[in-house]
Amino acid sequence: MTTTVTSRARLARFRAPGGFLLGAVLLLGVAPLVLPDFRLSLLAKYLCYAIVAVGVSLAWGRGGLLVLGQGVFFGLGGYAMAMHLKLADATAAGETLPDFMQLYGTSDALPWWWEPFRSPLFALVMTVVLPMAVAAALGFFVFRRRVKGAYFAILSQALAAALAIWLVGQQATTGGTNGLTDIQGFFGYDLNDPVNQRMVYLVIAAALLLVMVLARQLFVSRFGELLVAVRDSEERVRFLGYNPANVKLVAYVVAAGMAGLAGALFVPAVGIISPALIGIVPSIGFVIGAAVGGRASLVGAVLGAVAVAWAQSTLSDAFPAAWTYLQGLLFVVAVGFLPGGLASLATLLRNRRTRPDSSGGAV
Amino acid sequence: MKGELKGEGLTVRDLRVTFDGFTAVDGVDLDIRPGDLRFLIGPNGAGKTTLVDAVTGLVKASGSARFGGQELLGRPVQAIARTGIGRTFQTATVFENLTVLQNLDIAAGAGRRWWTMLRRRKEVPEPVERALETIGLSALRDRPAGVLAHGQKQWLEIGMLLVQDVRLLLLDEPVAGMSHDERQATGELLQRISEERTVVVIEHDMDFMRSFARSVSVLHAGRMLSEGTVAEVQADAKVQEVYLGRAAEPVPSEPVATAQEA
Numbered sequence: 164m165t166t167t168v169t170s171r172a173r174l175a176r177f178r179a180p181g182g183f184l185l186g187a188v189l190l191l192g193v194a195p196l197v198l199p200d201f202r203l204s205l206l207a208k209y210l211c212y213a214i215v216a217v218g219v220s221l222a223w224g225r226g227g228l229l230v231l232g233q234g235v236f237f238g239l240g241g242y243a244m245a246m247h248l249k250l251a252d253a254t255a256a257g258e259t260l261p262d263f264m265q266l267y268g269t270s271d272a273l274p275w276w277w278e279p280f281r282s283p284l285f286a287l288v289m290t291v292v293l294p295m296a297v298a299a300a301l302g303f304f305v306f307r308r309r310v311k312g313a314y315f316a317i318l319s320q321a322l323a324a325a326l327a328i329w330l331v332g333q334q335a336t337t338g339g340t341n342g343l344t345d346i347q348g349f350f351g352y353d354l355n356d357p358v359n360q361r362m363v364y365l366v367i368a369a370a371l372l373l374v375m376v377l378a379r380q381l382f383v384s385r386f387g388e389l390l391v392a393v394r395d396s397e398e399r400v401r402f403l404g405y406n407p408a409n410v411k412l413v414a415y416v417v418a419a420g421m422a423g424l425a426g427a428l429f430v431p432a433v434g435i436i437s438p439a440l441i442g443i444v445p446s447i448g449f450v451i452g453a454a455v456g457g458r459a460s461l462v463g464a465v466l467g468a469v470a471v472a473w474a475q476s477t478l479s480d481a482f483p484a485a486w487t488y489l490q491g492l493l494f495v496v497a498v499g500f501l502p503g504g505l506a507s508l509a510t511l512l513r514n515r516r517t518r519p520d521s522s523g524g525a526v
Numbered sequence: 527m528k529g530e531l532k533g534e535g536l537t538v539r540d541l542r543v544t545f546d547g548f549t550a551v552d553g554v555d556l557d558i559r560p561g562d563l564r565f566l567i568g569p570n571g572a573g574k575t576t577l578v579d580a581v582t583g584l585v586k587a588s589g590s591a592r593f594g595g596q597e598l599l600g601r602p603v604q605a606i607a608r609t610g611i612g613r614t615f616q617t618a619t620v621f622e623n624l625t626v627l628q629n630l631d632i633a634a635g636a637g638r639r640w641w642t643m644l645r646r647r648k649e650v651p652e653p654v655e656r657a658l659e660t661i662g663l664s665a666l667r668d669r670p671a672g673v674l675a676h677g678q679k680q681w682l683e684i685g686m687l688l689v690q691d692v693r694l695l696l697l698d699e700p701v702a703g704m705s706h707d708e709r710q711a712t713g714e715l716l717q718r719i720s721e722e723r724t725v726v727v728i729e730h731d732m733d734f735m736r737s738f739a740r741s742v743s744v745l746h747a748g749r750m751l752s753e754g755t756v757a758e759v760q761a762d763a764k765v766q767e768v769y770l771g772r773a774a775e776p777v778p779s780e781p782v783a784t785a786q787e788a
């Protein structure tokens with residue numbers, strides 16, 4: 164028995180790097196070769212959702228935090244990136260203001276809080292740091308006050324709604340309902356050129372792989388074990404001398420950073436960021452993929468996010484109303500009946516075939 | 527008063543816990559010397575669990591509870607835990623989805639620097655290895671704690687307190703639901719632990735108490751009824767009346783449990 168356990172453990176050690184390598188080959192090698200431009204840029208968009216799902220897997224799957232407001236962080240990252248790209252577009256066109264400001268603007272001056280986003284470095288840093296800072300501030304109060312599951316989820320939703328509404332109201336400085344659109348260039352590269360679109364895809368795919376490596380390290384680290392312990396019995400963890408609020412905060416902030424990065428990469432891939440992409444409905448959408456694929460499993464969450472995003476763009480054009488219901492149904496079924504998602508289905512079936520010895524074992 | 531012992535004294539004065547007007551702990555004084563193996567007995571609802579809850583910060587209490595010169599009341603649970611006080615619960619609470627080893631490793635880690643938390647556990651830490659031996663779960667180290675038998679979970683909890691390196695262990699009915707042999711093994715384990723640390727055991731079982739208690743406190747209706755050695759407490763008329771009498775259990779004058787085992 165000992166030998167089978169160790170050989171299985173040895174196999175498991177190669178499974179992760181092997182899977183990673185396979186994923187890298189598929190994403191960076193095969194997909195760009197076989198997919199036409201149009202499909203590849205769709206895949207780029209789905210992979211952005213997958214990056215959000217990696218964070219959801221960490222915070223919700225491992226940490227038990229039902230993060231129903233990831234749209235906020237996705238939006239902050241997206242707007243930070245889009246603001247820089249709009250400013251760069253304007254400069255390239257010889258204008259002082261982005262196009263929409265000339266249209267709706269009440270003054271000729273750039274708002275002060277736009278100014279720092281001229282710097283590419285500042286904007287890039289902000290795409291991740293801004294969401295993380297907001298998550299840290301929110302999490303600090305929420306987790307310390309021991310706000311429980313459902314209230315945390317509602318609070319997250321409220322925040323997503325509030326940000327979307329605020330953006331809509333500030334048409335002159337944020338583009339309002341339209342959002343920031345018509346983005347032409349990406350750090351000097353013309354986004355209308357299909358070659359550059361392919362480059363954007365590669366950047367996104369590489370970012371996803373990187374984020375997955377980071378998340379996996381957190382999963383297998385002592386922090387990852389502690390996070391599961393906090394999820395399962397917060398009170399018990401406290402009696403061991405830890406403050407569970409800090410543990411949850413780390414998971415929440417990292418997940419927010421990933422959502423911010425995803426939002427930032429979404430902008431060059433799709434050419435737009437708008438309130439409709441970050442409010443309540445998309446925020447729920449961000450967790451559905453992870454729920455369906457398996458929120459506690461990194462690969463499950465990623466594949467689930469891509470699959471759901473693909474289904475959405477395929478079905479929502481044909482049956483726009485039906486998709487909303489289907490989405491809700493998927494969520495309920497996944498959370499209620501298959502908490503481990505599709506990723507757990509394989510294990511479930513395997514266990515059914517070969518019952519594990521459930522005897523307690525002798526001391 | 528500090529010796530070679532890792533244990534430290536617990537001093538409780540006029541402790542009072544009230545739930546919506548109902549006083550569950552009603553002005554309790556309690557002195558536990560370092561290295562004691564104290565049994566806290568009393569009928570159901572006497573306030574034993576609530577007393578431990580108050581000392582460990584789980585419920586609000588008035589009065590004073592000092593450990594190693596520090597006041598405990600009013601501090602958060604995790605701060606009290608870090609002064610070196612650990613507890614178990616009436617229903618064993620281990621992290622069911624984590625392995626035995628992971629449970630112990632987490633218990634050992636509250637003092638770890640945060641950056642070491644981001645690394646994977648490379649080897650089994652020495653105290654964890656020792657605790658696995660002590661509680662007899664070495665062979666089950668890679669099993670999820672959820673599949674352990676009831677008694678094994680209780681042992682795992684005690685093991686977690688050992689690696690946590692607490693100086694005072696507060697154990698809430700650790701042998702409830704255990705077989706006679708398991709009780710015997712647990713009692714001997716507690717005696718060994720109390721050579722280095724201070725142990726307080728909440729228990730119902732009189733045989734178990736007689737076999738292993740070094741001193742006894744009897745709680746009744748939120749008040750301290752009697753304190754002393756096993757013999758003293760058993761001789762106390764008040765105790766016989768409210769506790770032993772009600773338990774409808776003959777009180778043998780000689781300890782029996784130790785004679786059966788060898």
Ligand SMILES: Nc1ncnc2c1ncn2[C@@H]1O[C@H](COP(=O)(O)OP(=O)(O)O)[C@@H](O)[C@H]1O
Binds near residue numbers: 548574576
């Ligand atoms: N959270 C609570 N709210 C209200 N009453 C409680 C609470 N916890 C315990 N009690 C009451 O306090 C008394 C003491 O309970 P407890 O300390 O659990 O007794 P013991 O552990 O000695 O059996 C009981 O009457 C119980 O009903």
Ligand SMILES: [Mg+2]
Binds near residue numbers: 574576
């Ligand atoms: Mg009790």
